[in-house]
Amino acid sequence: MTTHAIDQPQTLTTPSLSTRRSLFVYATYCETIKLLRTPGFVIPSLLFPSLLFLMFGLPNLNSHVQGVGAGAYIMVSFGGYITMLIGLMVFSTGLASERAQGWARLLKATPLDTFVYFGSKFLPSLFMGLLSLLLLFLVACLTAHIILAPGTWLLLSIVLLLGTIPFILLGFGIGSLASPSVAPAVANIIYMPLSFASGLLIPLPSLPGFVQTLAPYLPGYQIGQLGHMLIGVSGGGSIWPDILWLVGYTLLFAVFALYAYRVDQVRNYV
Numbered sequence: 321m322t323t324h325a326i327d328q329p330q331t332l333t334t335p336s337l338s339t340r341r342s343l344f345v346y347a348t349y350c351e352t353i354k355l356l357r358t359p360g361f362v363i364p365s366l367l368f369p370s371l372l373f374l375m376f377g378l379p380n381l382n383s384h385v386q387g388v389g390a391g392a393y394i395m396v397s398f399g400g401y402i403t404m405l406i407g408l409m410v411f412s413t414g415l416a417s418e419r420a421q422g423w424a425r426l427l428k429a430t431p432l433d434t435f436v437y438f439g440s441k442f443l444p445s446l447f448m449g450l451l452s453l454l455l456l457f458l459v460a461c462l463t464a465h466i467i468l469a470p471g472t473w474l475l476l477s478i479v480l481l482l483g484t485i486p487f488i489l490l491g492f493g494i495g496s497l498a499s500p501s502v503a504p505a506v507a508n509i510i511y512m513p514l515s516f517a518s519g520l521l522i523p524l525p526s527l528p529g530f531v532q533t534l535a536p537y538l539p540g541y542q543i544g545q546l547g548h549m550l551i552g553v554s555g556g557g558s559i560w561p562d563i564l565w566l567v568g569y570t571l572l573f574a575v576f577a578l579y580a581y582r583v584d585q586v587r588n589y590v
Contacts, residue, residue: 343432347440355410355444365405366452369398370459372521381464385523386553391464396547397520399453399480403543404511404520406449407487408494409504411441415495416503419584434581442488449484453477468551476550483543486566487511489573496580514540539569 355362377394385393419425427437457473460466468476494506515521517531518540524532535541542562549559 339431340433340436344436344439347432347436348443351440352444352447355414355448361409361413362448365409365448366455368405369402369452369456372398372401373456373460374463377460378463386525386548388548388552389466391460392466392468392551393523393548393553395456395460395464395466396476396480396551397523397544399456399476400483400518400540400543400547401515401520402449402452402456403480403483404487404515404540406445406452407484408491408507408511410445410448411488411491412494412498412503412507413500414441415492416498416500419495420500438492441492445488446481446484449481450477453480472550476547479546479550480543483539483546483566486539486570486573489570489577493573493577493580496577496584514538517541518544520544537565539566542566542569 373395377391377398380390380394383390432440454477457477490510491507494510495503498506517527517535518538519527519535520540520543524535524541527535542565545562546559546566
């Protein structure tokens with residue numbers, strides 16, 4: 321008696337490492353192209369920090385903040401602001417839209433696993449953050465004649481880009497739970513007050529006393545502190561507390577992102 325193929329037990333095979341690598345590269349390429357094809361979102365996100373610098377940095381070039389030129393100080397602060405804007409808005413709105421359109425559900429039928437899916441969105445977000453930072457630095461150099469050592473420019477870019485990571489994780493969690501209409505509102509409610517309270521949009525000495533007390537416990541503050549130290553601001557202490565706070569926030573938001581992702585999986589696929 322022959323056994324039909326339909327009666328044979330079916331096994332699912334895990335894609336090989338080379339296959340996963342190819343999927344990752346192609347998915348990242350597609351996410352980058354998709355991002356670039358939404359100029360209504362990309363262009364304002366890229367230009368907004370530079371416009372802020374032109375409006376608030378240029379009029380204050382002759383003043384000083386915490387012992388350094390106000391132009392360089394404001395440039396770094398707005399660079400920290402970029403980390404929250406890109407990390408939260410790109411991930412939360414994009415992921416929420418994909419979930420609502422059913423695209424995320426469709427991808428479950430493909431070999432695109434969670435790591436590849438997240439990574440393919442993570443790198444374009446970093447790329448967008450890098451473009452925005454480079455544009456801000458270029459505008460600051462040309463208009464305010466800010467001059468830093470090449471090594472300082474490089475370290476500043478690396479620090480600010482690394483500061484994007486916890487906010488990308490937070491944005492991933494928001495996008496996994498919220499609808500497309502709610503996700504942008506939630507992201508705005510988080511990053512706008514956080515930017516002000518962290519001293520990124522207004523220098524911390526100019527903020528109310530209770531905000532100055534709260535600021536050292538906020539992730540945006542640590543990003544700003546690390547960036548400002550690179551241009552000569554002396555906080556009178558070690559950089560390690562700021563680094564440890566950022567690592568802690570990264571782990572916290574990673575747990576939240578994983579929880580939100582699993583909730584979304586249970587809600588839609590079980």
